[in-house]
Amino acid sequence: xxxxxxxxxxxxxxxxxxxxxxxxxxxxxxxxxxxxxxxxxxxxxxxxxxxxxxxxxxxxxxxxxxxxxxxxxxxxxxxxxxxxxxxxxxxxxxxxxxxxxxxxxxxxxxxxxxxxxxxxxxxxxxxxxxxxxxxxxxxxxxxxxxxxxxxxxxxxxxxxxxxxxxxxxxxxxxxxxxxxxxxxxxxxxxxxx
Ligand code: CO
Numbered sequence: 001x002x003x004x005x006x007x008x009x010x011x012x013x014x015x016x017x018x019x020x021x022x023x024x025x026x027x028x029x030x031x032x033x034x035x036x037x038x039x040x041x042x043x044x045x046x047x048x049x050x051x052x053x054x055x056x057x058x059x060x061x062x063x064x065x066x067x068x069x070x071x072x073x074x075x076x077x078x079x080x081x082x083x084x085x086x087x088x089x090x091x092x093x094x095x096x097x098x099x100x101x102x103x104x105x106x107x108x109x110x111x112x113x114x115x116x117x118x119x120x121x122x123x124x125x126x127x128x129x130x131x132x133x134x135x136x137x138x139x140x141x142x143x144x145x146x147x148x149x150x151x152x153x154x155x156x157x158x159x160x161x162x163x164x165x166x167x168x169x170x171x172x173x174x175x176x177x178x179x180x181x182x183x184x185x186x187x188x189x190x191x192x193x
């Protein structure tokens with residue numbers, strides 16, 4: 001498992017709900033937490049690690065020692081939104097790129113836990129922001145899609161560099177073509193339904 005960087009096509013994949021919480025899913029979540037900590041991130045969505053499942057992990061401490069702060073959201077749905085706030089965001093799929101994003105200030109998220117329990121999370125502040133960023137990922141939406149024109153302009157060059165790196169990696173055979181990626185994601189979706 002590794003973290004995909006923009007503009008990898010899986011980052012644009014809209015994930016389907018997971019139908020059961022089994023050992024393979026729990027193992028996947030564990031690996032996602034570990035990768036997230038390696039990258040010093042506070043959240044990571046399954047399509048960032050090339051998997052088409054509606055799952056994301058979050059730990060605002062970004063520290064494996066703070067395991068009590070670990071949250072895994074399975075099939076998350078935002079059921080309520082309140083207020084608005086703008087703050088700078090980054091993303092493990094966009095190393096070195098930060099930009100202000102407008103989000104709802106408070107949200108309620110319904111999701112299944114790793115125990116298979118349906119829970120409602122009342123989130124505000126950074127928790128609410130991170131959850132909205134990650135749920136966007138599951139719909140194939142990236143934080144750069146939500147920038148103001150001026151913020152977009154400010155990151156344009158850095159995005160261009162990531163795009164160039166992606167095309168170089170692809171020419172080197174390090175990244176499969178779009179068709180191969182689509183077939184693999186469809187196969188994985190079939191396995192879990
Ligand atoms: Co992200």
